[in-house]
Amino acid sequence: MIQSQLDPLPADLPFRFISKTIGRGAYASIKKAIPLTASSPVFAVKLIHKGYAIKHGRISAKQIAMEVSLHSHIGQHPNVIEWFATGEDHVWRWIAMEYAQGGDLFDKIEADVGVAEDIAQLYFYQLISGVSFMHSKGIAHRDLKPENILMSENGDLKLADFGMATMFQYKGQRKLSTTMCGSPPYVAPEVLSCGRGDRTSSEANKYSAELVDMWSCGVILFVLLVGNTPWDEPTSQSWEYQEYKKMNGRSSDSLWERIPTEALSLLRGMMNIEPKKRFSFAQIRQHPWYTRRNKFLAADGKITDPLNLATEMLENLRIDFSQKAPSAQCVSQPSQDAMEIDSAPHRISSTQPETPINDVLFDWERPMLRSLAVSSTQPLSRADATLPPSATQSNFFDALAEEPSMSQFSQTPGVPLTLTQRAQRFRDIVPPHSFTRFFSPMPPQLLVQMISDALHNLNVPLPSSPPHIGQGDHVSTLKVRTVDERKQGLHGEILVDKYFLPASQELLEVRFVKLKGDPLEWRRFFKKIVLLCKDGVYKPEA
Template sequence: MLMQSQLDPLPRDLPFRIVSETIGRGAYASIKKAIPPKATNPVFAVKFIHKAYAVKHGRISAKQLAMEVSLHSHIGQHPNIIEWFATGEDQIWKWIAMEYAEGGDLFDKIEADVGVSEDIAHFYFSQMISAVSYMHSKGVGHRDIKPENILLSDTGNLKIADFGLATLFEYNGKTKLSTTMCGSPPYIAPEVITCSRSTQSRNAPKSPGYSANLADIWSCGVVLFVLLVGNTPWDEPTAASWEFEEYNGKRGHSTDDLWQRLPKSVLSLLRGMMNTETSQRFSFQQIKAHPWYTRKNALLTPDGKITDQLSLATRMLEGLHIDFSQQPVASQRLSQNQDAMDVDSNQPPRFSFTQPEAPIHDVTFDFERPPRANLASFSASQPINSKTARPLSGNAFDSLADEPSMSQFAPTPSVPFSLTQHARRFRDIVPNYSLTRFFSHLSSNLLLQLISDALHQLNVPVPPVTQMQLQNHAGWIKVKTIDGRHCSLHGDIVVDTYVTGEVELFEVRFVKIKGDPLEWRRFFKDVVILCKDGVYIPGGS
């Protein structure tokens, strides 16, 4: 049955023009691109919140909806925070116009189970700390810091987004504690869970609440950990996770392999930020005085900006690599006998979330898919021939081997010279579209069967191949599963014909709709490794 919100049209009298389908979605909101009413620039993002659905199904009060607008406008003037522009509403919808992060998800550009170099991790950590410490100086706690909410500008700078769970923890010199359950299990601070359980259990001692600012610092520590090793330290910071139990019992001196891979110089910083004793957790003053934070970094200017966009982009693209000799990473996915449509209802999180898992709707054609490679790789800084949609100076890449996403399949990943020779900014090398894609020389039926078999091996339920074929696409597979950290992971695998002067191929795009971008990257790698016989590699045997 259709939700009522599907039948409610968006407001008509808007002071801008919508120019896209949905580019992002939450449980009761969607985000679309827009432009000024009589211009084509700038392109910005507009978040549409269905007020009745949010209040009824999202357990979000009208006051909280107003708070998101108020707090975002209060802090949205920092270079590493998505800028707030304007807001408005009618009887049904509230909308928020804000900066559009053209670079997409930061963690879509980071290799799962590998991470990035110390310099890159330090660069993005420094920008994140700058943004979050600024929020806290304004008395605002984010309460949902995680990869999904860490985006990039077209120049490669970090942008923190989504203030739907933000709170004002300090005002006029007075502080208040939070009691609301917020966050994602791997990134959440342990005291948040303790507080939530104490309010839900009659027998548990009542918690006075938690400090939103200290919870944010914990989450920032987990994000730094993930930047460095490409994985989270635990599923959740509770007794249900042996990794956390050992970390807690040994006061941060974990024997887990992931901790052993960390640079020695960063360990004391992480232990300080992720101290389970909140009274001893690092403050921003202590973080910024730590030797690892103050280390020299050739990528970072004294005021927190990029010294060399092209060097950063090149190093990040070179860091993405799929090793076909590896086996898929083991993860806790659905059993084959479970209906994919029942993920949300039959697989509840082990503690409650503030936002419902079930979105407003799940309409295939309403979601804007990442552009196809033959139309997407052109630099926005190059002049475009409007008739051919190609740069006037020539093709964006001379052959498929020069397409950015192809470098991850090379034995030794390297950035094509065709990308670097005319590059002016980060986006010219690392595209804004997702790199979770591959090309195949197989027929559509064989390719869909290969993908279907791979998904079955990963215990991801899929329909018969005959039901994957759509009128305008060679294939379309809806993915609804649980990731390796027991969180929901939703998206689509879209198969389209790709014609070049060399050969006719199929392009397979993995489009994340909901979930951790690093977990989606890991899922993509698993499928590609299982489909390696069908992956086209230019010049490969």
């Protein structure tokens, strides 16, 4: 057990917690809270155990203070998570901030598919709005990637996590950066060149942080449109990047063929190899693709039709059970490649430094079926997993069929009509909880074995002893510690819990909780496991 689980929190906090842990980094956890004297607003509190962070997280006390200072300096903007307050004692630093009630944006985007052009343009518009506002304050994010892009309850984009942010301009004075930070698929090439000492002069071994953000915004737009990154990393190790570089942004990769023609010049302008030639915000805002008419986008940058937006997003999430189950891939052990993040001081650092997840205790909110009288956003303890006394088996399965996450398993493409008819808000169709979950009617022992076999098939390392099967409502926890197709860390847990049905029957819920890694890669991993376990997956209309 790590020390941060043993040390009591400060006694004089000006708020009270109303949730279990809803997020975690290596040295911090995030909980929902409200003011001591009111029931609203609900906000998020990031709790940093200072001693553990400095000792194991490879960050300094100055870096923790810098994150707080820069976040508070940014100010209010509809597309940036707002900073509220901070405090500390000798053990803990806490930061109160806006709670992104819509959850993770990229968890709701289909890997290898992306989203419709209007949806991509909407979120790109809001991304540029948030980043340009930060830059107007002289602050660059330096770690723009899907993990750090959240949503409000109305579906609006929210930039989060300023642990790698830096001030590049203050009182007219500009500063270059030397810190290696970011994620290889999204980071600009000059950051990696800087870290590897590819240049000769000391001035050349620095980079402009604001131009790095521009490159990352381009990669994020690419991912929105096609559901994949253009390369693993912008280095000589990637043939896709090398061709892009050699051909001045013209690539023969089939992914680029799926980019709308009008958007190609925008992407090439933002992802120019020469940093000083990259598009400015003014050039982006004048580009025809950026200014095209969009049915979801109002003049003020807000969403005009949240229900239809949510419906279109949900329709894209699909698991095709006619697909062939994936075969064993090369061993998914943590890569020793020189570009792997988090591995050594000279290599690229992640926003949340890594610790062994076996040593960390945490809880996660379990979403409850919304049709069973409890909101899906309220925490559900394992002891509460039984149905209300008035519930019957039939209305349980009726409720299950209307769960948004179940539509991805339906044999009939589309969103259930009853769901859209009852919906009043974006979150009624696209809830904040992750869609990487499924239900199963199989006996616990058999299902856990099936999941273990699927992990083995994908060469995910498993413990030598069989997974523990609990006798209560929590069945088992299977830890995932692997690398994704981009050779980046992918860590999480597969939690198996019971719903107790009438007539002494059970239905198992299997949740895939990501601890670290790209949400699109986590979804790709989830889909592989589902296809390997398809005989044990409950499917509507089956």
